[in-house]
Amino acid sequence: MPERMLKFVHLSQQMPDKRDISARRRDFEEIYARFDQKAAAAQASRCSQCGVPFCSVHCPLHNNIPDWLKLTAEGRIEEAYALSSATNNFPEICGRICPQDRLCEGNCVIEKGFESVTIGAIERHITDTAFAEGWVTPRRPARERGISVGIIGAGPAGLAAAEELRARGYTVHVYDRHDRVGGLMIYGIPNFKLEKEIVLRRWRLLEAAGIQFHTNIAIGRDLAFADLRARHAAILIATGVYQPREIGGPGAGLPGIVPALDYLITANRKGLGDAVPDFDSGTLNAAGKRVVVIGGGDTAMDCVRTAVRQGARSVQCLYRRDRANMPGSLREVKNAEEEGVEFLWLSAPEAFLGDDTVSGVRATRMRLGLPDASGRQSVEPIADSHFTVPADLVIKALGFDPEPIPAAFGEPGLEVTRHGTLRIQPRDFMTSLPGVFAAGDIVRGASLVVWAIRDGRDAASRMHAWLEAQAPAREAAE
Numbered sequence: 001m002p003e004r005m006l007k008f009v010h011l012s013q014q015m016p017d018k019r020d021i022s023a024r025r026r027d028f029e030e031i032y033a034r035f036d037q038k039a040a041a042a043q044a045s046r047c048s049q050c051g052v053p054f055c056s057v058h059c060p061l062h063n064n065i066p067d068w069l070k071l072t073a074e075g076r077i078e079e080a081y082a083l084s085s086a087t088n089n090f091p092e093i094c095g096r097i098c099p100q101d102r103l104c105e106g107n108c109v110i111e112k113g114f115e116s117v118t119i120g121a122i123e124r125h126i127t128d129t130a131f132a133e134g135w136v137t138p139r140r141p142a143r144e145r146g147i148s149v150g151i152i153g154a155g156p157a158g159l160a161a162a163e164e165l166r167a168r169g170y171t172v173h174v175y176d177r178h179d180r181v182g183g184l185m186i187y188g189i190p191n192f193k194l195e196k197e198i199v200l201r202r203w204r205l206l207e208a209a210g211i212q213f214h215t216n217i218a219i220g221r222d223l224a225f226a227d228l229r230a231r232h233a234a235i236l237i238a239t240g241v242y243q244p245r246e247i248g249g250p251g252a253g254l255p256g257i258v259p260a261l262d263y264l265i266t267a268n269r270k271g272l273g274d275a276v277p278d279f280d281s282g283t284l285n286a287a288g289k290r291v292v293v294i295g296g297g298d299t300a301m302d303c304v305r306t307a308v309r310q311g312a313r314s315v316q317c318l319y320r321r322d323r324a325n326m327p328g329s330l331r332e333v334k335n336a337e338e339e340g341v342e343f344l345w346l347s348a349p350e351a352f353l354g355d356d357t358v359s360g361v362r363a364t365r366m367r368l369g370l371p372d373a374s375g376r377q378s379v380e381p382i383a384d385s386h387f388t389v390p391a392d393l394v395i396k397a398l399g400f401d402p403e404p405i406p407a408a409f410g411e412p413g414l415e416v417t418r419h420g421t422l423r424i425q426p427r428d429f430m431t432s433l434p435g436v437f438a439a440g441d442i443v444r445g446a447s448l449v450v451w452a453i454r455d456g457r458d459a460a461s462r463m464h465a466w467l468e469a470q471a472p473a474r475e476a477a478e
């Protein structure tokens with residue numbers, strides 16, 4: 001058993017300090033302070049170096065957590081960074097926004113009665129230090145292969161795949177319909193969880209590695225998918241899921257009822273310094289308004305906390321299940337409550353009130369019923385339990401479905417599942433079209449950044465294997 005570890009017995013768990021609530025409510029800066037090396041080393045030394053580390057088993061990237069914790073405890077941060085970045089393309093991002101309570105930290109078996117090691121905050125500390133010290137460099141290949149691959153979508157799945165393929169010597173082109181790279185990391189997730197400069201810094205590094213980005217190009221609209229296939233030896237589709245789930249009921253079409261992602265993209269663009277008429281006109285700005293957000297996932301939490309920061313008069317969140325059964329991270333609920341958000345649990349909207357614009361939500365109280373086939377408790381309305389919540393802005397955050405990719409790409413041969421996600425061969429990540437691969441949310445459905453990174457890495461290695469296998473045919477054709 002290594003020395004200097006096992007300090008959990010007399011050293012309690014300490015998260016990085018959170019900023020003062022009244023300051024947090026007024027700006028969009030990240031809410032957690034950073035560990036200094038002394039605090040990071042002390043917290044890392046609480047790890048008991050398990051023989052079977054369940055933290056790693058439950059990290060989608062199977063990060064080598066105990067080893068980099070030990071190196072951190074010993075002050076060997078450059079080595080810790082080398083180890084942590086070997087399995088994760090964006091460890092500073094995962095350290096900030098993974099729901100650690102459900103993944104690595106939630107499975108830390110330090111010892112019953114002791115709180116988990118603060119794995120995410122230490123992962124972030126290692127990589128933030130590496131950037132500050134200049135240890136993070138572009139991964140340029142040792143030799144060029146002269147084989148071109150095209151990636152559609154510059155979210156975490158597309159970017160992780162791009163970095164891995166570039167490091168193997170491919171000429172990599174990434175296409176995105178947005179003007180900036182990062183996918184939901186740039187335009188979905190708010191700055192107070194993930195500062196935009198952290199994503200932009202990765203974009204610069206990937207460019208410096210030689211990856212060629214083509215922004216403001218929507219495949220299927222500005223460039224035909226068939227043309228893209230003709231340009232590249234292989235294609236990866238990593239376009240995410242963006243079709244918002246709709247809400248029905250009387251008044252659902254009233255002005256003032258807006259989709260969550262429109263609202264968050266506008267807020268993020270404003271923070272990035274862009275001109276955003278919908279914000280300036282007030283359409284997608286919560287300032288001075290009574291805001292009601294409908295939903296219980298991470299997107300809903302991001303909306304309520306953004307509304308607080310924009311100076312809403314009140315912010316309420318309507319969710320049809322209870323706190324224990326919500327899909328979002330409980331850590332984010334706690335942060336939202338601290339910042340003044342009111343949660344109306346077991347409440348579902350049934351109609352929207354108002355003449356020219358929304359003025360309220362009529363809701364019904366719900367109760368939890370028996371578990372369904374998935375094991376999740378069903379919900380049912382309680383008779384005669386209606387109530388009205390006044391609202392000037394209602395934000396719908398009910399989740400996302402895939403856009404119809406085969407139609408958008410003019411490629412009916414691209415098979416989808418019954419959920420509309422792209423069908424792939426699980427072992428080789430290839431779609432029904434030869435040489436066309438897919439990864440991330442467009443395959444999994446709405447998921448997490450860390451899973452998108454994992455899929456991007458796996459897809460890159462399968463694309464490489466497939467391209468290697470095609471080499472004789474390619475050479476014969478030349």
Ligand code: FAD
Pocket residue numbers: 097098099152153154155156157158175176177178182183184185188189190193217218219220238239240241264298299302439440441442446447448449450452
């Ligand atoms: P995306 O990140 O969606 O990227 C897809 C990219 O493809 C986009 O840039 C899009 O512009 C581009 N694209 C789409 N169609 C085309 C086309 N036809 N042509 C060209 N480009 C196209 N996960 C966490 O782990 N932690 C969190 O805290 C968290 N918070 C979230 C908050 C919000 C509001 C949302 C919506 C999601 C959140 N997630 C979070 C989930 C996470 O962001 C996603 O699971 C992840 O980004 C998926 O990665 P991806 O690469 O598959 O897709």
Ligand code: SF4
Pocket residue numbers: 058059060061062063065088094095098100103104105119120123450
């Ligand atoms: Fe935990 Fe996410 Fe880091 Fe894995 S990538 S160790 S789940 S914070």
Ligand code: SF4
Pocket residue numbers: 046047048049050053054055056065066107108109110117119
């Ligand atoms: Fe350390 Fe906890 Fe992982 Fe065990 S499960 S190796 S104690 S971080």
